[in-house]
Amino acid sequence: MDLIMGMNSGSSFDGIDVVLAETEMDADGFPKAPRFIAGGSYDWPEEVKEIVTASFENKVDMVGLNRLNYICGAVFAEKAVQFMKENNINSRDIKVLGLDTQTIYQEQPDHKAIAEMTVEQKADWPGRWLSKAYPAGFQMGESSVIANLTDIDTVTHFRPADHTWGGSAAPLMPYLDFIMFRKKENPSMTLNIGGIANLHLASKDRRQMFGFDTGPGNVISNYMCKKLFGLEYDKDGMIAERGNVNADLLDHFMKHPFFDRPVPRSGWIADYSAEYIDSVIEKFKYLPKEDIIATACAFTGAAVAKSMTDNIPADIIAKTNTLYASGGGVKNPAIMKEIQARIPQNIRLTTSAEIGIPPEYKEAVKFATIAYSTIHCVPGNIPAAGHASQYAILGKIALAPRNIKGGAEFVR
Ligand SMILES: Nc1ncnc2c1ncn2[C@@H]1O[C@H](COP(=O)(O)OP(=O)(O)OP(=O)(O)O)[C@@H](O)[C@H]1O
């Protein structure tokens, strides 16, 4: 068995998750379902947090972004090393470290425009991006800084390979789901509830898979909690539990233009910007604040249900009996209750703990698994889910100093 490490810091930007897992290559040429061993969560340093948060709002200039890339690489390396110390892990025992680093911005593909492009237009490679049809994402965390400071071979920036083939590359969860569920007869659905939520249909046949963002996970509730109650988030859904769902506000939320985007759609926190949420709060300021938070949770649930029934064929939904949820939203009972109440009743909502992965660490396990696949030259994208035109090996590999050949004088 090989030990692998993964890290994640996502759109909620609530901390850095680190995991240790083990796997090995299976006879079918894919990694075996990873076994989760340990996980830890670490805070971003306050000073760095401020810069990253400003970058989400496009308030950091090129000079600042240049430095931020190195700073984020150093923070990820520091937390990886702290995690290894706390868990008595020697970096030399780790086969690979995988992380996407910190996304600060992303533009999804225009799948319709890509489908309509002529062969000549596609052959104009720069034109793919000049036309804005192809997607692009911006991640902070320099791979070489991480590999050099941790002394572990590191794979980062998984999305651009899939982007090159017109894929949305977000969510990337379908690959881990394929690895976890590929030996099961019936399709399985999973849901990740981070800042943004995403739904996946896993199948032993990768050509039958789906993966797309459904809308908000915690992003609206988090922002509202900060604005209305001065809290980072609604711990254990306590505020939402005291409120009632308001039908008018829910209707208003459901008119959000995100639903007009065809799947495989991909979102970013900018879709639910401060401006948008402030306008909602202003329009519905006559409601009790608790009702506004309760309705934000109902919106998460209604968006999951609508995205599922609008986009996954009814016969597949009928064959699915379990939805395995992960991400921090799993800890908000109001969100979980709203999802269960709104999805088709044949589907039982549970968490990824049932398949051995603690829900808060599934994303980090995903990046560890994709990195392991990358170093074995196994493609980590799922074209059926993200609509890339072909399979691709994801990520950029940065080799650790321990690989230096030529004598001890080169090695620390
Ligand atoms: N005890 C809790 N009660 C309620 N909500 C919680 C709790 N713990 C975490 N959360 C929610 O989960 C969020 C963090 O989720 P997660 O770490 O999955 O997000 P992320 O990885 O940043 O997001 P994304 O998947 O969009 O990139 C917090 O911001 C909060 O809203």
Ligand SMILES: CC(=O)N[C@H]1[C@@H]2OC[C@@H](O2)[C@@H](O)[C@@H]1O[C@H](C)C(=O)O
């Ligand atoms: C570009 C990027 O970082 N996208 C993330 C983000 O967070 C949620 C949503 O936007 C999703 O599409 C993706 O994360 C999921 C979990 C993934 O890649 O699997």
